[in-house]
Amino acid sequence: MPIVGIISDTHGLLRPEALAQLGGADHIIHAGDIGAAEIVPQLEAIAPVTAIRGNVDGAKWAREFPETVSVELFGRRFFVIHDRNDLAFDPAAEGYHAVISGHSHKPGIETLGGVMYLNPGSAGRRRFKLPVTVATVLVEGEGMTPTIHDIG
Numbered sequence: 751m752p753i754v755g756i757i758s759d760t761h762g763l764l765r766p767e768a769l770a771q772l773g774g775a776d777h778i779i780h781a782g783d784i785g786a787a788e789i790v791p792q793l794e795a796i797a798p799v800t801a802i803r804g805n806v807d808g809a810k811w812a813r814e815f816p817e818t819v820s821v822e823l824f825g826r827r828f829f830v831i832h833d834r835n836d837l838a839f840d841p842a843a844e845g846y847h848a849v850i851s852g853h854s855h856k857p858g859i860e861t862l863g864g865v866m867y868l869n870p871g872s873a874g875r876r877r878f879k880l881p882v883t884v885a886t887v888l889v890e891g892e893g894m895t896p897t898i899h900d901i902g
Contacts, residue, residue, distance in 0.1 A: 751888055751889060751890045752776040752777070752823070752824040752888075752889045753774055753775050753776055753886050753887070753888055753889070754775060754776065754777050754778070754779060754823055754824070754828075754886065754887040754889065755771075755772035755775030755777070755778040755779070755796070755797065755884065755885075755886055756778075756779050756781065756850055756868060756870040756884065756885040756886065756887060757772065757778065757779070757780050757781070757793070757870055757873045757884045757885075758780065758781035758782060758783065758804075758832075758850075758851075758852025758853075758869070758870050758871070758872065758873065759781075759782070759783040759804070759852045759853070759855055759871070759872035759873060759874050760780070760783065760784055760785055760786075760789050760872075760873050760874040761783055761785040761806060761872075761874035761875055762784075762785030762786035762789070762874065763785070763786075763873075763874040763875055764788075764789050764792050764793070764873070765873060765874075765882070765901060765902065767882075767901035767902060768873045768884050768901055769792070769793075769796065770901075771884050771886070771899050771901055772793070772796055772797075772884060772886075773796060775796060775797045775886065776797055776824070777797050777798050777799075777800065777823050777824075778793050778796060778797050778798070778799045778800070779799075779800050779801070779821070779828065779830055779850050780793065780799060780800070780801035780802070781802060781804070781830055781831075781832060781850050781851055781852035781853075781869075781870065782801075782802045782803055782804025782805075782807065782830075782832030782852050782853065783804035783805065783806045783807060783832065783852060783853070783874075784801060784803065784804070784807050784812065784815070785806055785807070785874065787809070787811040787812075790815075800819055800821045800823075800828075800830065801815050802815050802816055802817060802818060802819050802830050802831070802832060803815040803816070803817060803832070804832040804833075804852060804853060805832065805833070805853070817831075817832070818830060818831045818832075820846075823889070824889040825889070826847040826848060826889060826894060827845055827846045827847050827848075828846065828847065828848045828849075828850055829841055829844075829846045829848070829849050829850070830849075830850045830851075831849065831850075831851050832851060832852055832853050833851060833852075833853040833854075834849065834851035834853070834854075834867065834869065837849065837851075840863070841863075841865045842862075842863035842864055842865045846865055847865065847866065847894065848865065848866040848867070848868060848887070848894065849865060849866070849867045849868070850868055850869075850870075851867070851868075851869050852869060852870065852871075852872070853869075854869060855871060855872035855877050855878075855880050856869060856871060856880060857869055857870060857871030857881065857883045857885065857898045858871075858898075859885075859896045859898065866887075866894060866896060868885055868887070868896050870883060870884050870885035870898065871883035871884075871885075871898065873901065876902065881900050881902070882900070882901050882902025883898050883899060883900055883901060883902075884898075884899050884901055885897060885898045885899065886899065
């Protein structure tokens with residue numbers, strides 16, 4: 751069964767624990783605030799990567815990444831946006847199965863209107879007392895099983 755690795759808010763730091771947790775992924779989504787040009791190539795050494803830029807990604811290298819992206823993986827439609835509060839449409843009405851976001855550094859999973867909303871939290875430097883996390887989504891049959899992994 752395919753696994754989608756989800757990471758966000760690396761802010762220029764890609765921890766070995768994040769790489770280890772994402773090691774079995776068949777595809778990786780980075781939901782923005784990449785923070786350094788070398789992050790995405792390191793993830794691409796594991797699996798193909800879909801990445802967007804976040805609010806800290808203002809450097810020239812980051813211009814190649816869109817602010818949002820729609821991607822179909824393993825028969826599921828994912829919409830990736832850095833800040834979920836900027837979502838300006840109904841993902842269920844547009845046929846999405848999941849919305850992936852970051853920005854808040856708070857990991858969370860919820861389902862609304864049949865759409866999974868997943869924030870993998872922050873995989874970079876610890877901020878406040880929030881955990882350091884990444885997520886995976888196991889695609890199986892007609893369903894998806896998301897898991898948040900504490901890596902720090």
